[in-house]
Structure formats: C-alpha cells, structure tokens
Amino acid sequence: xxxxxxxxxxxxxxxxxxxxxxxxxxxxxxxxxxxxxxxxxxxxxxxxxxxxxxxxxxxxxxxxxxxxxxxxxxxxxxxxxxxxxxxxxxxxxxxxxxxxxxxxxxxxxxxxxxxxxxxxxxxxxxxxxxxxxxxxxxxxxxxxxxxxxxxxxxxxxxxxxxxxxxxxxxxxxxxxxxxxxxxxxxxxxxxxxxxxxxxxxxxxxxxxxxxxxxxxxxxxxxxxxxxxxxxxxxxxxxxxxxxxxxxxxxxxxxxxxxxxxxxxxxxxxxxxxxxxxxxxxxxxxxxxxxxxxxxxxxxxxxxxxxxxxxxxxxxxxxxxxxxxxxxxxxxxxxxxxxxxxxxxxxxxxxxxxxxxxxxxxxxxxxxxxxxxxxxxxxxxxxxxxxxxxxxxxxxxxxxxxxxxxx
Numbered sequence: 001x002x003x004x005x006x007x008x009x010x011x012x013x014x015x016x017x018x019x020x021x022x023x024x025x026x027x028x029x030x031x032x033x034x035x036x037x038x039x040x041x042x043x044x045x046x047x048x049x050x051x052x053x054x055x056x057x058x059x060x061x062x063x064x065x066x067x068x069x070x071x072x073x074x075x076x077x078x079x080x081x082x083x084x085x086x087x088x089x090x091x092x093x094x095x096x097x098x099x100x101x102x103x104x105x106x107x108x109x110x111x112x113x114x115x116x117x118x119x120x121x122x123x124x125x126x127x128x129x130x131x132x133x134x135x136x137x138x139x140x141x142x143x144x145x146x147x148x149x150x151x152x153x154x155x156x157x158x159x160x161x162x163x164x165x166x167x168x169x170x171x172x173x174x175x176x177x178x179x180x181x182x183x184x185x186x187x188x189x190x191x192x193x194x195x196x197x198x199x200x201x202x203x204x205x206x207x208x209x210x211x212x213x214x215x216x217x218x219x220x221x222x223x224x225x226x227x228x229x230x231x232x233x234x235x236x237x238x239x240x241x242x243x244x245x246x247x248x249x250x251x252x253x254x255x256x257x258x259x260x261x262x263x264x265x266x267x268x269x270x271x272x273x274x275x276x277x278x279x280x281x282x283x284x285x286x287x288x289x290x291x292x293x294x295x296x297x298x299x300x301x302x303x304x305x306x307x308x309x310x311x312x313x314x315x316x317x318x319x320x321x322x323x324x325x326x327x328x329x330x331x332x333x334x335x336x337x338x339x340x341x342x343x344x345x346x347x348x349x350x351x352x353x354x355x356x357x358x359x360x361x362x363x364x365x366x367x368x369x370x371x372x373x374x375x376x377x378x379x380x381x382x383x384x385x386x387x388x389x390x391x392x393x394x395x396x397x398x399x400x401x402x403x404x405x406x
Contacts, residue, residue: 005074013078020086023051031359032089034370036377037216038385040089041357042171046122048089049096053120061097066104067116073314077255077307084258094167095119095126098246099176102193106234106242115174115195129163129177129196129220130243136165137391139178140187140240144222146179146194148229148236155229157181157194162221165388169205169218173198178243181236191239195231202226212380213354247390248323255310256330257303264295264337270371271344282344295336302329321402328395331385338379345372352376 005013031044039045052058060079062068071079091097096119103115118124135142144161159179169175175196182190196203202225208217234242271283271292282288309322342349348368355364358374366373386392400406 005078009074009078012075013082016079016082017086019055019057020082020088023055024048024086024088025051027359028089029087031357033087034358034363034374035089036212036358036374036381037214038090038381039093039167039216042092042125042168043357044089044359045092046125049092049122052091053122058091058120059096059100062100062104062116066100066112067120073310077310080255081258084262087262090259092125094128094172095124095174098128099126099195102176102233102242102246105245106238108230110230111195111233124174125168125172126174126176127166127169127172127198127220129166129175131165132162133164133219136387137394139243140191142178142180142191144177144179146181146192146227148181150229157227157229157232159194159196159222159225159227162219164217164219165208166205166218166220167216169198169220170207170215175220176233178239181239185237188240189237191243192236193233193239193242194227195233196222196225196227200225210381211383212377213352214356214377214381216381248318255303255306256326256333257299257306260302260330260333260337261296261299264292264299264340266371267337267340267344268292270369274344274346277346291340295333295340298329298333298336302326302333305329321398324390324395324398325403327389328392328399331392331395334382334385335379338375338382341371341375342379345369345375348372349375352380 025047028044028048032040035041035044049058057069057079059066059068060071060076064070069075100116100119103111107115115124119126129144130139130142132142132144144159144163146157146159148155148157157179159177161179163175163177166175175198177194177196178191179194180190181192184190202223204221204223206219206221207215208219209215210217268283271288272281274282276282276285276288305322306326309326345368349372351367351373353364353373357363358370358377364373390398
C-alpha cells in the first residue's frame with residue numbers, strides 16, 4: 001500500500017486547506033471545541049453544512065450522479081483529515097452518511113428525487129429508529145410493528161411501537177426506521193425499512209438526559225403512525241439487509257484517526273503549561289508522556305488500518321467487516337483520550353456545568369479554561385462510544401467470525 005500522496009492529491013489538499021482557512025466560521029469552530037457530544041447541535045452543524053453545500057462539498061461521500069462530489073476515496077480521506085485538523089465540527093451524519101447511501105443505492109427514483117436534495121439543503125433533518133427497549137445489541141428482535149393497509153384512502157403502513165436512544169429525534173422531521181412487517185418468518189427476514197415523517201399525529205418524543213447532562217438522545221413513541229407505501233425502501237423483508245449496509249457505513253464510513261489525533265495534539269499542547277503539582281509542567285512528566293505516547297501509537301495504528309480500508313475501497317472492493325475493527329479501536333481510543341483530558345486539568349477538569357450549550361453569549365464562564373470546562377462532560381459522553389453502533393462485544397464477535405475465521 002502506497003501512502004504517499006500524488007502531486008494531484010497534494011494540490012487537492014492545499015485547496016481544501018485554503019478553503020477551510022477562509023470559510024470555516026470562527027463561532028462554529030469555537031462552538032465545536034466545547035461541544036461534548038458526538039453530534040453537534042444544529043445551530044452549529046447546519047451552519048457548517050450550508051457553507052459546504054454552497055461550495056458543492058457537503059455530499060463529499062456521494063457519487064456524482066446523485067449530487068455528490070465524485071471524489072476518490074483518497075480525496076475523501078484528505079478532506080476529512082483537513083476538516084479534523086482545522087477544528088471543523090462533525091457533519092450531520094444521520095442524513096448525509098447513513099440514510100442517504102441507503103436511498104441512492106436501494107431507493108426508487110422518486111425517493112432519490114424527493115429526499116436527496118432535501119438532505120443537502122437541510123430541509124430534512126433525520127434521526128435513526130433502530131434500537132428499542134430490549135432490542136439493542138440484538139437488533140433483529142425488534143418489535144415495532146408495521147401493518148400494510150390498502151383501501152380507498154390509499155396504500156400505507158400503520159406503525160406502532162417505540163424506539164430508544166434516538167439521537168436528535170427532538171430536532172428531526174424525518175426518521176429512517178426498522179419495523180417488523182412479518183411475524184411468521186425468521187426474525188431477520190420479517191424486518192422492513194421505512195422513511196417516516198416525524199411531524200404527524202401519533203409521534204411523541206421523550207428526552208433522555210445522559211450522564212453528562214446532555215439532551216442528545218430520546219425515546220420515540222409511535223401510535224398508529226401513517227407511512228405511505230412509497231416510503232418503503234427496497235421491498236418488504238429487506239430491512240435487515242439495508243440495516244447491515246447502513247451499519248457498515250456507520251462503523252467505517254468515516255476516518256476516526258484524524259479527529260482523535262487532533263484532540264490528542266490539543267491535549268499535548270495544553271500539557272506544556274499545566275502544572276504537575278511539583279513545580280514543573282505535566283507535559284514534562286515521564287509517566288504522562290508515556291500515556292500520551294501510547295495513545296499516539298494507537299491513533300497511528302488506527303490510521304494505518306483506515307488507510308488500508310481506503311486502499312481496498314479505491315480498488316472497488318467494499319469496506320467489509322474490517323470496519324468493525326476500526327469501530328472497536330476508535331471507541332477505546334476516544335475514551336482513553338477523553339480520560340487524558342480529565343486527568344490533565346485535575347480538579348478543574350471535574351467541573352460538570354449543567355448549562356448547555358457551553359458556547360455563545362449565554363454560556364457559563366469556565367472555572368479554568370474552555371477545554372477544562374468541557375473535559376468531564378466529554379469524558380462521560382464518550383462512555384457511549386463502546387455501546388452505540390454496536391457494542392465492543394458485538395464488534396469483537398464480528399471480527400472473530402468474519403476476519404479471523406474463528
């Protein structure tokens with residue numbers, strides 16, 4: 001695998017750097033720096049999305065024929081890395097990177113024409129209706145029921161059930177949802193994939209506050225919710241196939257190493273001036289340096305694996321089960337780096353201000369620094385990394401069976 005960039009790729013990198021330097025709004029960058037959650041709030045994320053959409057770069061992972069950039073896998077990696085190094089916020093992954101690929105790969109022409117432009121414009125903001133109470137890691141056991149009805153009022157599904165841990169459901173006007181349409185077949189075969197309008201009677205959203213005090217996830221209740229039959233993606237019973245495709249994108253559709261490396265560099269920089277309590281700085285402490293070096297080696301190893309996957313994708317091969325390996329490693333590194341931040345700031349890193357957001361004119365003033373103020377909240381929020389998108393145990397099982405052949 002050749003990891004050297006070509007002259008054309010170096011020129012592209014310089015173009016991206018120049019664009020970010022000129023167009024990334026300072027308030028957006030500063031807000032992202034003190035956002036403890038994985039998914040940044042819409043008042044940051046949608047602003048940045050709009051900037052990229054105007055440039056034509058928002059759908060950088062989409063094929064050109066569907067409104068994307070048509071970039072190569074290496075160009076996409078360069079873009080993600082430069083965005084991470086500039087401090088840009090994460091993009092709104094649920095619409096752009098999860099449901100959009102399902103729609104343009106498996107959807108009807110009408111679904112593509114309706115939904116893809118609305119994702120780019122920000123008119124549609126999506127949430128994911130997968131997990132249910134009692135059906136998290138064992139997703140195939142989900143019970144949310146959809147019954148098809150065809151009468152004088154039209155061809156539609158009536159949906160009843162609930163979903164949980166639904167990120168940004170309180171902001172979303174659309175949900176992509178797994179439902180059970182057949183109870184007479186094996187459980188994986190009876191699942192279908194629906195696109196649901198959240199702005200209708202029968203849908204209620206109950207907030208769930210995380211350990212960090214963030215309102216990021218919710219429980220969603222669906223009572224006699226109506227979904228037109230044309231909002232079924234692929235066919236009845238294809239939901240499990242689509243879910244596996246989507247989760248593979250979720251686990252490996254982005255490169256985690258650049259963002260992790262950027263955050264670690266910020267911690268290293270801050271350690272140069274933070275006291276070790278003995279008259280020196282923490283950055284000079286041998287034990288601290290060993291911890292940082294271990295994390296840095298982990299990030300570099302992860303980046304090599306991600307580059308290997310990119311190399312395979314560039315040859316026309318699917319990312320495959322190796323994405324479970326990157327998800328597993330990235331989750332553990334995320335928690336390790338966030339713990340470093342808490343330890344770096346000592347007592348000041350333990351502050352857990354209940355106010356949100358931690359940016360803007362009404363933000364509470366930090367006791368020590370903005371980085372210290374967000375450290376504990378970010379650490380607590382990242383506890384979920386080893387759970388969402390498939391737990392560490394699920395990822396290890398996938399790796400053992402499909403990569404190692406055990």
